Amino acid sequence: MKTRDRIIQASLEMFNDQGERNVTTNHxxxxxxxxxxxxxxxxxxxxxxxxxxxxxxxxxxxxxxxVPTDRPLNINDKVIYLxxxxxxxWDYRFLHRDLQHLLQNDEELQKRYNxxxxxxxxxxxDIYFGLRDAGMLNACDEDLRALALNTWILVTSWFGFIHxxxxxxxxxxxxxxxxxxxxxxxxxxxxxxxxxxxxxxxxMLVEQLGLxxxxxxxxxx
Amino acid sequence: MKTRDRIIQASLEMFNDQGERNVTTNHxxxxxxxxxxxxxxxxxxxxxxxxxxxxxxxxxxxxxxxVPTDRPLNINDKVIYLxxxxxxxWDYRFLHRDLQHLLQNDEELQKRYNxxxxxxxxxxxDIYFGLRDAGMLNACDEDLRALALNTWILVTSWFGFIHxxxxxxxxxxxxxxxxxxxxxxxxxxxxxxxxxxxxxxxxMLVEQLGLxxxxxxxxxx
DNA sequence: TTATTATTAGAGTGATTACTCTAAAGGTCA
DNA sequence: TGACCTTTAGAGTAATCACTCTAATAATAA
Numbered sequence: 001m002k003t004r005d006r007i008i009q010a011s012l013e014m015f016n017d018q019g020e021r022n023v024t025t026n027h028x029x030x031x032x033x034x035x036x037x038x039x040x041x042x043x044x045x046x047x048x049x050x051x052x053x054x055x056x057x058x059x060x061x062x063x064x065x066x067v068p069t070d071r072p073l074n075i076n077d078k079v080i081y082l083x084x085x086x087x088x089x090w091d092y093r094f095l096h097r098d099l100q101h102l103l104q105n106d107e108e109l110q111k112r113y114n115x116x117x118x119x120x121x122x123x124x125x126d127i128y129f130g131l132r133d134a135g136m137l138n139a140c141d142e143d144l145r146a147l148a149l150n151t152w153i154l155v156t157s158w159f160g161f162i163h164x165x166x167x168x169x170x171x172x173x174x175x176x177x178x179x180x181x182x183x184x185x186x187x188x189x190x191x192x193x194x195x196x197x198x199x200x201x202x203x204m205l206v207e208q209l210g211l212x213x214x215x216x217x218x219x220x221x
Numbered sequence: 222m223k224t225r226d227r228i229i230q231a232s233l234e235m236f237n238d239q240g241e242r243n244v245t246t247n248h249x250x251x252x253x254x255x256x257x258x259x260x261x262x263x264x265x266x267x268x269x270x271x272x273x274x275x276x277x278x279x280x281x282x283x284x285x286x287x288v289p290t291d292r293p294l295n296i297n298d299k300v301i302y303l304x305x306x307x308x309x310x311w312d313y314r315f316l317h318r319d320l321q322h323l324l325q326n327d328e329e330l331q332k333r334y335n336x337x338x339x340x341x342x343x344x345x346x347d348i349y350f351g352l353r354d355a356g357m358l359n360a361c362d363e364d365l366r367a368l369a370l371n372t373w374i375l376v377t378s379w380f381g382f383i384h385x386x387x388x389x390x391x392x393x394x395x396x397x398x399x400x401x402x403x404x405x406x407x408x409x410x411x412x413x414x415x416x417x418x419x420x421x422x423x424x425m426l427v428e429q430l431g432l433x434x435x436x437x438x439x440x441x442x
Numbered sequence: 443t444t445a446t447t448a449t450t451a452g453a454g455t456g457a458t459t460a461c462t463c464t465a466a467a468g469g470t471c472a
Numbered sequence: 473t474g475a476c477c478t479t480t481a482g483a484g485t486a487a488t489c490a491c492t493c494t495a496a497t498a499a500t501a502a
Binding site for chain 1: 448449450452453
């Protein structure tokens with residue numbers, strides 16, 4: 001692999017594990033067994049590493065949030081949306097963890113992220129409108145717009161929430177179970193809008209997927 | 222005012238405005254016109270300033286989230302809960318903005334915050350159970366537990382969301398309107414569970430309170 | 443081979459920052 | 473007044489970190 005790509009990969013790993021704030025460019029170079037000079041030959045500065053990682057993430061999300069134009073949406077689409085989005089969140093979790101600081105320090109990134117956010121929110125709305133068109137949801141436009149925004153906030157905050165509130169206890173690892181619990185919470189958000197005839201199949205789907213946080217017994221009952 | 226209290230007040234202001242990461246102890250001392258030595262006479266270190274600020278915040282939230290035992294809950298209670306909670310969020314917004322990093326650097330704080338989180342989630346659940354007992358909500362236990370958790374995440378992420386996604390555009394100021402939009406989103410979360418006869422009065426209440434984000438025209442329609 | 447370019451090493455630097463140390467000043471009370 | 477405690481000033485320091493600079497080495501082309 002090219003040195004440049006190795007730097008991106010190692011940076012992503014270390015940022016995710018330790019948080020961007022705690023990873024210095026010297027750490028990255030050292031982990032790869034290269035010199036700081038070499039790192040700075042490939043990247044103008046630390047911001048640029050972050051920016052390049054972000055571009056990869058953005059591209060992936062855009063690819064995952066397409067609404068099919070040739071056919072109506074179905075339940076399975078919804079599950080795939082959520083699984084790919086949450087997987088992306090997990091793979092690039094440092095981005096959302098330190099987002100405010102990253103944006104504050106890089107105007108370019110901030111502009112780009114703002115456009116990205118609006119595109120995502122639009123896509124999320126379109127998905128919900130699509131599900132309603134397919135006869136699965138029962139809600140007015142206002143309901144769905146608010147739902148889309150709440151979904152966005154919930155999704156982008158999920159790992160931050162886990163990290164802050166659940167991980168310290170017994171040094172529990174961020175795990176697939178906790179990721180699936182996030183999907184559960186999104187379904188809970190949509191459930192009241194589901195038409196009667198879809199409640200049963202969706203409930204079964206959710207159950208298959210995994211556990212709610214209650215069942216992980218980290219929350220008060 | 223005592224020097225110690227002035228340090229706490231100035232720190233809170235600066236942390237909120239610039240983010241904890243960007244405020245050094247020397248900055249704080251300089252703003253107050255006192256020496257660094259003086260600051261460190263009153264506080265062991267920077268962490269302790271943060272910890273003391275946190276304690277004040279925690280106390281305030283605990284006081285605001287009491288469920289009355291002598292009478293059933295009503296709609297007005299709900300509004301007061303949301304307004305005081307969001308005001309607290311705003312007054313101590315740096316806490317949630319940098320929460321993960323603050324917790325990572327202070328084990329004491331992390332332990333305490335974890336207990337606090339569980340207490341808050343429990344209180345939120347109790348409020349929703351109370352609203353159901355009062356005949357306002359129509360939902361099963363599972364619905365309400367998921368709802369309480371989603372409310373918590375949404376509330377604690379709200380200013381982070383605003384900061385990351387909406388503020389850069391035209392350097393729009395974090396404002397009361399944006400705060401009220403947060404309350405709107407919480408109501409949207411609960412709306413589908415509201416019993417028919419309460420939809421109209423709650424809708425009117427929400428309208429009085431202020432605007433949804435749609436009306437602020439920062440979002441795609 | 444030789445000339446040229448791309449890649450790498452690694453020592454070093456200037457800026458920042460949390461925090462320390464010593465001594466002085468202010469307050470209180472006998 | 474003088475003894476004693478509290479509060480303050482402010483210079484200083486050790487550590488950290490993003491980044492630079494120079495020179496060497498590897499790769500490639502003529």
